[in-house]
Amino acid sequence: MSINTVETNRNRQNFEGISSVWLFGYGSLIYKVDFPFLEKRPATINGWERRFWQGSHDHRGTPEAPGRVVTLIEKPGARCKGMAFRVSPHVFEHLDVREKNGYLRFTTPMTFDDGSVEDGLVYIATEDNEAFLGPAPSEDIARQIARSIGPSGPNRDYLLNLADALRALGDHDSHVFDIEKHLS
Numbered sequence: 001m002s003i004n005t006v007e008t009n010r011n012r013q014n015f016e017g018i019s020s021v022w023l024f025g026y027g028s029l030i031y032k033v034d035f036p037f038l039e040k041r042p043a044t045i046n047g048w049e050r051r052f053w054q055g056s057h058d059h060r061g062t063p064e065a066p067g068r069v070v071t072l073i074e075k076p077g078a079r080c081k082g083m084a085f086r087v088s089p090h091v092f093e094h095l096d097v098r099e100k101n102g103y104l105r106f107t108t109p110m111t112f113d114d115g116s117v118e119d120g121l122v123y124i125a126t127e128d129n130e131a132f133l134g135p136a137p138s139e140d141i142a143r144q145i146a147r148s149i150g151p152s153g154p155n156r157d158y159l160l161n162l163a164d165a166l167r168a169l170g171d172h173d174s175h176v177f178d179i180e181k182h183l184s
Contacts, residue, residue, distance in 0.1 A: 003100075003101050003102040003129050003130045003131045004100050004101075005096070005099075005100050005101075005102060005103055005104055005129075006096045006097055006100045008104060009092070009096045009099075009100075009103075009104060009105045010092075010096060012104065012105050013105060013107075013121065015089035015092075018089055019088065019089075020038055020086050020087065020088060020089075021086070021087055021088075021089055021092075021120070021121060022084050022085070022086055022087075022110060022118050022119065022120030022121065023037075023084065023085045023086075023087050023091075023095070023120055023121050023122070024043060024045060024082055024083075024084050024108060024110050024120045024121070024122040025082050025083045025084070025085065026045075026050050026070065026072060026080050026081075026082035026122070027050070027069060027070040027071075027158075027162060028069070028158060028161070028162065029082075029083070029085075029123075030082055030083045030162065030165040030166075030169070031161045031162065031164070031165040032161070033085070034094075034098075035085075035087065035091045035094055035095060036087070036088070036091065037085040037086060037087050037091070038085075038086045038087060038088065039085070039086040040083060040084065040085050040086075041083070041084050041112050041113070042081065042082075042083060042084070042112070042113050042169055043081075043082060043083065043084035043110040043111060043112050043113075043120070044079050044080065044081050044082070044110070044111050045072075045079070045080050045082070045108050045109070045110055045111070045122065046078070046079055046080075046109075046111070047074060047075065047076060047077075047078060048072040048073065048074060048075065048078055048079075048080045048108075049072065049073055049075045049078040049080055049175070050070045050071075050072060050080050050173055050175060050176065051070060051071060051072070051073045051135070051175060052068045052069065052070055052141050052145070052159075052175070052176070052179060053068070053070075053071055053073065053127075053132065053133055053134050053135060054068065054069050054070065054071040054101075054102060054103075054125040054129075054131060054132060054133065055067070055068065055069075055101075055102075055131040055132065055133045056068065056069045056101060056131075056148075056150060056155070056158075057101060057131060057150075058100070058101045058150065058151065059101070059150050059151060059152035059158075060148055060149070060150045060152055060153070060154070060155040060158050061148040061149070061150045061155060062149075062150055065147070065148055066131070066133070066148065067144070067145060067148035067149070067150055067155035067158070068133060068141055068144055068145055068148070068155065069155075069158060070162070070176075071103070071124055071125040071126075071132075072122070072124045081166070081169055081170075081171035081173075082169075083165075083169070084110050084112065084118075084120055092105075095123075099123040101125075101131050102125040102126075102129035102130065102131040102132065103123040103124060103125045103129075104123065104124060104125075104126065104129075105121045105122070105123055106121070106122055106123075106124055107119055107120070107121060107122075108120060108121075108122050138175075138178045138179050138181075138182050139182045141179050141182075142179045142180075142181075142182035142183045142184070143182075143184070145158075145159050145179065145183060146183055146184050156183060159176070159179060159180055159183060160180065160183075162176060163176050163177060163180045
């Protein structure tokens with residue numbers, strides 16, 4: 001199963017006359033930076049939490065055995081730490097394909113470590129997309145991640161790289177670290 005959102009995303013924002021855009025990364029975009037950027041800075045978005053609730057049928061799993069990757073879930077009072085990248089709009093030609101399995105681009109205010117705020121784009125896989133798996137106990141999510149592999153490699157690498165990247169950012173994400181603890 002592939003929930004291809006490429007064309008939908010390409011019609012969501014008009015980049016005409018815009019030379020750069022902020023992009024907020026909270027999952028693999030933190031550690032797998034396979035796109036050019038003009039600037040990168042740690043940032044936080046409010047009202048969202050990171051969850052391993054999105055199925056990956058195209059990168060970290062297969063249609064028959066999907067992996068699990070993170071998306072953002074709205075939660076009042078929550079804060080999600082990540083990395084903001086200032087990019088040229090042409091970068092979305094690549095990122096829209098990379099993030100095509102159910103992810104849509106939304107605009108969100110981002111707060112940088114110095115307290116300044118800028119609007120940025122963020123990819124979110126909402127619960128109404130067909131690849132959304134939803135909540136499960138940490139042990140079950142860890143078991144699914146441990147056995148899943150796809151064209152981009154083992155799902156466990158995604159989890160471990162994300163956990164390491166969050167530690168480097170000084171972020172303690174109890175959801176991610178709890179799943180990591182149960183990974184066998």
